[in-house]
Amino acid sequence: VHLKNIDLNELEKAINQFVIDRNWEQFHSIKNLSIALSVEASELLEIFQWMSEAESNHIKADEAKMIKVRAEVADVMIYLIRICSLLDLDLEKIVQDKMAHNSEKYPVSKVYGSSKKYNEY
Numbered sequence: 496v497h498l499k500n501i502d503l504n505e506l507e508k509a510i511n512q513f514v515i516d517r518n519w520e521q522f523h524s525i526k527n528l529s530i531a532l533s534v535e536a537s538e539l540l541e542i543f544q545w546m547s548e549a550e551s552n553h554i555k556a557d558e559a560k561m562i563k564v565r566a567e568v569a570d571v572m573i574y575l576i577r578i579c580s581l582l583d584l585d586l587e588k589i590v591q592d593k594m595a596h597n598s599e600k601y602p603v604s605k606v607y608g609s610s611k612k613y614n615e616y
């Protein structure tokens with residue numbers, strides 16, 4: 496898909512330089528960055544607020560809304576990368592580790608087609 500050539504190191508460098516150039520490091524505590532990440536995720540959610548399920552499933556046809564979606568997805572990723580940078584987290588590794596954990600937690604044989612939580616089966 497469109498993520499296949501993502502270069503997280505280049506993104507991290509560009510984001511960190513953007514922050515340094517503006518002397519914004521002083522505001523980037525982990526607490527503040529975590530709040531900012533949540534706010535940006537909520538801004539993504541806000542786009543879908545009051546939409547029907549069907550409307551939300553057809554958002555790709557609405558270019559005005561897609562402009563907002565792109566911007567908020569980017570904001571989420573920017574803060575996520577910034578958090579990883581400050582905490583020395585290897586984003587690729589921790590996602591792979593979590594997916595391995597999720598695969599054990601949600602075995603296909605038990606959860607196929609089911610939305611039950613892990614403690615409900």
Ligand SMILES: [Mg+2]
Nearest residue numbers: 535538567570
């Ligand atoms: Mg935003």
